[in-house]
Amino acid sequence: MSLTLPARGVPHDEILDRLKDLREGDADWRDGRVFSLVYHASDEHGELVRRAHNLFFSENGLNPMAFKSLHRMEAEVVRMTASMLHGGPETVGTMTSGGTESILLAVKAARDRARHKNKKLTRPNIVVPETVHVAFDKAGHYFGCEVRFAKLDASMRVDVNDMAQLLDANTVLLVGSAPQYPHGVVDPIDRIAALARKHKIPCHVDACIGGFFLPWVERLGYPLPLWDFRVPGVTSISADVHKFGYAPKGASVLVYKDMDHLKHQFFVSTDWPGGIYASPTIAGTRPGGAIAGAWASMMAMGENGYLDHVDRAMKAAKRLAEGIEATGKLALVAKPDMCIVSFTTKADSKLDVFALADRLEDRDWLVDRQQSPNCVHCTVTSHHEARIDEYLEDLRSAIAYLETHPDHHARGNAAMYGMIAKIPFRGMVKQSVMDVMEKLYGPRAAEPGFDPMGQDDEGVVMRLVKSYGGRALAVLDRVDKLRERFTPGKKRRRAVT
Numbered sequence: 001m002s003l004t005l006p007a008r009g010v011p012h013d014e015i016l017d018r019l020k021d022l023r024e025g026d027a028d029w030r031d032g033r034v035f036s037l038v039y040h041a042s043d044e045h046g047e048l049v050r051r052a053h054n055l056f057f058s059e060n061g062l063n064p065m066a067f068k069s070l071h072r073m074e075a076e077v078v079r080m081t082a083s084m085l086h087g088g089p090e091t092v093g094t095m096t097s098g099g100t101e102s103i104l105l106a107v108k109a110a111r112d113r114a115r116h117k118n119k120k121l122t123r124p125n126i127v128v129p130e131t132v133h134v135a136f137d138k139a140g141h142y143f144g145c146e147v148r149f150a151k152l153d154a155s156m157r158v159d160v161n162d163m164a165q166l167l168d169a170n171t172v173l174l175v176g177s178a179p180q181y182p183h184g185v186v187d188p189i190d191r192i193a194a195l196a197r198k199h200k201i202p203c204h205v206d207a208c209i210g211g212f213f214l215p216w217v218e219r220l221g222y223p224l225p226l227w228d229f230r231v232p233g234v235t236s237i238s239a240d241v242h243k244f245g246y247a248p249k250g251a252s253v254l255v256y257k258d259m260d261h262l263k264h265q266f267f268v269s270t271d272w273p274g275g276i277y278a279s280p281t282i283a284g285t286r287p288g289g290a291i292a293g294a295w296a297s298m299m300a301m302g303e304n305g306y307l308d309h310v311d312r313a314m315k316a317a318k319r320l321a322e323g324i325e326a327t328g329k330l331a332l333v334a335k336p337d338m339c340i341v342s343f344t345t346k347a348d349s350k351l352d353v354f355a356l357a358d359r360l361e362d363r364d365w366l367v368d369r370q371q372s373p374n375c376v377h378c379t380v381t382s383h384h385e386a387r388i389d390e391y392l393e394d395l396r397s398a399i400a401y402l403e404t405h406p407d408h409h410a411r412g413n414a415a416m417y418g419m420i421a422k423i424p425f426r427g428m429v430k431q432s433v434m435d436v437m438e439k440l441y442g443p444r445a446a447e448p449g450f451d452p453m454g455q456d457d458e459g460v461v462m463r464l465v466k467s468y469g470g471r472a473l474a475v476l477d478r479v480d481k482l483r484e485r486f487t488p489g490k491k492r493r494r495a496v497t
Helices: 012-025 043-055 068-084 099-117 135-143 160-166 189-198 214-219 259-265 288-326 353-362 388-404 430-440 460-485
Strands: 092-096 125-129 146-150 171-177 203-206 236-240 252-256 267-269 277-279 330-332 340-345 368-370 375-379
Touching (some): 043 288, 068 092, 068 288, 092 099, 092 288, 099 135, 099 171, 099 203, 099 236, 099 252, 099 259, 125 160, 135 146, 146 160, 160 189, 171 189, 189 203, 214 288, 252 259, 288 330, 340 353, 353 375, 353 388
Parallel strands (some): 125 146, 171 203
Antiparallel strands (some): 092 252, 267 277, 330 340, 340 375, 368 375
């Protein structure tokens, strides 16, 4: 199929009709059947944010002198966020396009700061928990930093003693999560930061999902360890406004203790024929709509709005967790510090958690599968409070079905963050994943009805996993463990269990 620009422009009404048709097959987050990807406060709030975004639809944050309004709004978003995270008068930062860019920049700034202090540094590394967000893997790949993964304790928090064993003279950054995405627990930030101070290394807290949630959890009286700038040694924090800040997509904040750290994030070139170029973040052009939408969202919410939504989300998550445990067949992977509920099947139940996920999908729930261990993940928001009972009812029904159909096996879907588990093999099978990515973004991607998971050209690994499911994956896991055992040096990949 060859797709070219229309010879004549299509009428506006027809374009809008086509857009409505295109979204028909999308996940129905408005009905509360999606436990990830979308954070919805209310239709009224959403409309305000859209209007704010559209007011600055064409403005470009690349030049803060040309659009002083965007610079002012960004500065105010940063200051409000810094205050929420107990930053001091010297706390500084920028907005970014999302959590991944915030994480990339935190690693880049730490690497460049270390190089500035040690001109002989050639092999920088960062030490992170096994559950840290995959954007740190991406940052290591992009910026030439070895990523060393520390083990977890029984509560799924990072083992700080193991972190201490992994760091050396080339370590440029220690990282903790508040909370980690897979299971919703906060790493021991106080101990990580103390270790960082001892070795004079920056400490970054990845609070992309928790930054606009945990401050209000604490205010509501839930037990929570200190994790923000009140902890001595914490030098930077990332927090996404487009998650529980209820801003439009494309809005995150990266804040630093002071300018000594932030200045290493900047890029400046004075030799380009086009003129002197200075950029605070990775992006050149910076969409004004995301900045204006974030500012409008925070101003509209206020402390009372965030407290209300966090209170409702925490209560809904508690109901979900209690209902899951009440089945007697399921267990929480960890006791979460916020509204993230991850559960798996008990060993004595003989149930396959991914087969359970299949049954939920058959009832039109969009399910996030995770691995190490295999489990189902739910990020609960205030938008889900009216759906918890229905979800639990379908969960109990799925359990009953699997108990009466013991030969029913999972369809082979594996955990793949951000793709809602539609790829039938683990991300660790890198070449097979690369093949699918090439199809997703290849020349046929625009064809109507195009299926990148078609049967015609499946690879050997894909056929193996789809045919033998968990048994094939278990073999791959054992091979991976053996390889790790005999790999010398401190470098460690994420654990496979």
